[in-house]
């Protein structure tokens with residue numbers, strides 16, 4: 001399905017890598033594409049400056065495993081200075097939803113716009129089984145905020161589909177998964193989960209589950225009808 005969609009889309013494409021097991025599986029799928037399709041894809045990450053030390057190490061491990069470069073996009077120095085002056089200590093993001101969203105906006109949402117500028121589509125590792133906020137996820141969506149097609153090749157993958165794919169190909173996953181983490185994020189906002197908790201329960205654990213998105217995926221689906229601009233893409237589904 002991914003190959004058919006990519007053949008229908010012209011122009012450069014971005015693949016988001018945020019250190020999740022799902023993103024590693026997406027890189028696995030991309031590595032199996034024909035070179036003419038693969039070469040049009042830029043793999044990127046949003047470097048928030050708040051990574052766990054293990055994340056830096058894993059970044060290099062994934063680059064070596066797939067033989068690619070994962071480009072880092074970051075907030076500008078002036079924006080970061082202003083954010084730090086406004087919020088003060090890094091745990092201020094836990095004091096209000098407003099603080100947390102401001103931090104995600106500066107460190108993730110604005111750099112994402114830079115990563116997607118000039119691209120025709122972007123590929124994510126989102127799965128509908130991950131959380132209530134992703135329950136209606138579709139394999140192909142229109143990203144209204146950034147004005148491009150969003151491809152979610154793992155939209156209907158179960159936890160066991162993901163595990164089987166990664167194990168079969170011996171694809172490395174982030175080392176924090178071995179310490180009880182089920183989703184990888186920034187150091188101040190991510191913890192390991194307890195048995196029986198939701199996969200994303202360790203992200204912004206102090207917030208209501210309905211608002212636990214960083215702003216990168218909030219506008220999903222809102223105007224899925226805009227995909228009709230490119231009916232050729234829809235026909236492959």
Ligand code: SF4
Pocket residue numbers: 048050093099100101103104105107108185186187188189214
């Ligand atoms: S996840 Fe936390 S530290 Fe990272 S950008 Fe969002 S609020 Fe800031």
